[in-house]
Amino acid sequence: GAVVSQHPSWVICKSGTSVKIECRSLDFQATTMFWYRQFPKQSLMLMATSNEGSKATYEQGVEKDKFLINHASLTLSTLTVTSAHPEDSSFYICSAPSQAGYEQYFGPGTRLTVT
């Protein structure tokens, strides 16, 4: 079946630095991808919709200048957490919808720890 990958699977960074997370659709094209954040023992929270060739659409309360999203190709979306702080430590997950229907393929997630 269709696969979505994420890189890196985990990252530790110092406070104030920026971190880039990649999301790739491996065997299908995705004009739209979604980014979620998940804190421990909580549900997934949709952060933004990444649109190939255009600006991302952010959910209410998500700072677009802090979470930069770039969807430069049909198989790659990136999320950059700028000037990361310890409160940004979380599990970040991306997904891409299937071409045939509404099913979403989720990546394995990236665990970010900011020290």
Next chain:
Amino acid sequence: DAKTTQPTSMDCAEGRAANLPCNHSTISGNEYVYWYRQIHSQGPQYIIHGLKNNETNEMASLIITEDRKSSTLILPHATLRDTAVYYCIVLTTSGTYKYIFGTGTRLKVLA
């Protein structure tokens, strides 16, 4: 806000059927019900989806009430590997197909 309500947690004995309910009383006529599960520290995994009719696949069965205001996911013979958080999602059909996750049900399968 999430459009679904699920019990916070459930236990099920290994080998028995696990029945996970979901309330979606405000569902619209053209909205689908999707079920995913998330095993610890992994991305969610698709299980099944339906619109009106009951559905079955190799993983589970989905029973949707006639008024479509609730549904039940059935894992016919639960195993320890089915321990996970199960999410019931009503798909918003605003054109972007984005998912809004509720709190989900934490299913624990007991040996």
